Amino acid sequence: MINIVLKKLATMALLGLCVSVFAMTDQQRAELEERIKPAGQVCMEGDSSCGSASAASSGGSGKPVEEIYNTYCMACHTTGAAGAPKIGDAAAWEERLGKGIEEVYANAINGINGMPPKGTCMSCSDEEIEATVDYIVENSK
Ligand code: HEC
Structure with a gap:
């Protein structure tokens, strides 16, 4: 019984994490997309070139x-x-x-x-x- 409760808690915590990733503002999302563009199109952070x-x-x-x-x-x-x-x-x-x-x-x-x-x-x-x-x-x- 205790086990099931723990599992539930863990699942909820995980869900919470996921939700916070999807709860980014448009600004944050744009920044993220900017960062994950294919290399060469965009300057990587700390890229000396x-x-x-x-x-x-x-x-x-x-x-x-x-x-x-x-x-x-x-x-x-x-x-x-x-x-x-x-x-x-x-x-x-x-x-x-x-x-x-x-x-x-x-x-x-x-x-x-x-x-x-x-x-x-x-x-x-x-x-x-x-x-x-x-x-x-x-x-x-
Ligand atoms: C057809 C081949 C060719 C093309 C196309 C070419 N170059 Fe050159 N370039 C040379 C050669 C050969 C030399 C060496 C000339 C010499 O000093 O005898 C040279 C030398 C130079 C130099 C050195 C000049 C100096 O004072 O020492 C510069 C700067 C230069 N090129 C810039 C450019 C730029 C900018 C472009 C494109 C817009 C270009 N080249 C396109 C063949 C080319």
Whole structure:
């Protein structure tokens, strides 16, 4: 008899727990959903790559730099095709930055040797190209 009462109590306690999970406010639920989105779509808490992800947006207007990179620059700068300095190659980028970021921006905008002007993104503004260079540099440290 005592046993049954204990079981009942335990079940009630469990139910209580469940109810409190479902009794979340819409705000809490939205936050939870935000947190359980597939990785890559959202910054995980404590994820150190979040900083560069936010630096990767060109400031609201225009195209996101990550998209520019993936569309126009990746073919050469991810593979190193035509002697392009690879993204993630810290030494290669440090060397290029030695001449000053302004010069590096200018070469990306005007082209140099195997590097086509604006990396062929003719619809990109100079600012977008500069932001994309920043993105590459940020991801090559
Ligand atoms: C067709 C291949 C190709 C594409 C596409 C390309 N690059 Fe390059 N890029 C190169 C090569 C090759 C170099 C090395 C040029 C050199 O210094 O001889 C280079 C060099 C650079 C440099 C270093 C310039 C310097 O002063 O040292 C930057 C910055 C750069 N690219 C940015 C970009 C960006 C941003 C994009 C996309 C918008 C892009 N590239 C697309 C081939 C490419």
